[in-house]
Amino acid sequence: MVAEDTTRVKDYLTKTKLTTLDYVINPYVGCPNKCLYCYAAYMSSFSKHKEPWGEFIGIKQTRKKINTFKIKDKKVMISTVTDPYNIYEEKYGTTRMIMEQLVNSEAYLSVVTKSKLVLRDIDLFKKMKHVEIALSVCMLDENIKKKLEPNSSTIEERLETLKILKQNGIKSVVFISPIIPQITDFKAIIEKTKDFTDEYWFDKLNLRSTFKTKMFKFINDEYPIYKSLYNDIYNNKNPQYFEEMNMEIEKYCRENNIVYKNFYAGT
Numbered sequence: 300m301v302a303e304d305t306t307r308v309k310d311y312l313t314k315t316k317l318t319t320l321d322y323v324i325n326p327y328v329g330c331p332n333k334c335l336y337c338y339a340a341y342m343s344s345f346s347k348h349k350e351p352w353g354e355f356i357g358i359k360q361t362r363k364k365i366n367t368f369k370i371k372d373k374k375v376m377i378s379t380v381t382d383p384y385n386i387y388e389e390k391y392g393t394t395r396m397i398m399e400q401l402v403n404s405e406a407y408l409s410v411v412t413k414s415k416l417v418l419r420d421i422d423l424f425k426k427m428k429h430v431e432i433a434l435s436v437c438m439l440d441e442n443i444k445k446k447l448e449p450n451s452s453t454i455e456e457r458l459e460t461l462k463i464l465k466q467n468g469i470k471s472v473v474f475i476s477p478i479i480p481q482i483t484d485f486k487a488i489i490e491k492t493k494d495f496t497d498e499y500w501f502d503k504l505n506l507r508s509t510f511k512t513k514m515f516k517f518i519n520d521e522y523p524i525y526k527s528l529y530n531d532i533y534n535n536k537n538p539q540y541f542e543e544m545n546m547e548i549e550k551y552c553r554e555n556n557i558v559y560k561n562f563y564a565g566t
């Protein structure tokens with residue numbers, strides 16, 4: 300059960316401190332995808348909603364049109380703390396309405412989703428000057444996916460979505476995020492998707508607050524063999540695992556001519 304309401308905002312555009320972006324657009328407050336590892340769950344504390352993360356959705360509304368002059372040549376991501384094509388988008392169409400406003404903009408638009416619903420807006424993407432569509436994929440096993448990402452499109456549907464985007468001449472990205480230690484096999488994901496993917500992005504699993512507790516319980520229940528590794532990475536703050544992963548990603552991508560961005564490198 301997800302509590303729905305509307306949330307008045309001044310502007311859909313929000314300036315961001317993220318170093319790789321200029322603006323973000325999050326059409327919804329909250330995210331019903333309810334991924335177990337969701338880094339955005341901390342947003343609950345900034346929201347008026349009393350329900351736990353994943354059990355409320357605020358549909359953002361404003362009369363203000365997006366100022367497309369302001370974002371000319373700027374990097375804009377849709378979205379960072381919700382899935383813009385979550386199941387409520389079918390009902391409310393907020394993302395579609397935003398995309399219609401962005402269609403003639405000269406911003407560099409990056410759309411990130413776990414949903415096949417993104418295909419609905421292909422007609423708009425085709426008219427955009429700079430747009431890339433990223434499908435997040437951090438595992439290929441549908442059974443693990445059901446446990447970690449219960450409410451989003453299946454992995455098979457996401458791969459099919461990427462193929463259709465590619466066939467339509469739209470830049471397709473696989474966002475391998477989060478890299479979940481010992482669960483995410485980035486090479487297997489690349490092998491499976493490289494024929495219809497233009498670029499890969501990487502980010503690592505960060506854990507804090509309630510989602511750290513949830514992920515530790517998941518590892519405890521499903522992969523007790525990795526308990527000490529998780530303890531070392533997330534409690535003892537040992538950077539070794541991700542430093543080695545970083546080198547592996549660089550080496551693999553270089554040797555296989557893979558175009559990529561590694562968002563966690565150096566952190």
Ligand code: SF4
Pocket residue numbers: 330331332333334336337338339340379380381382413
């Ligand atoms: S899709 Fe993204 S924002 Fe939504 S629950 Fe999953 S990780 Fe969080």
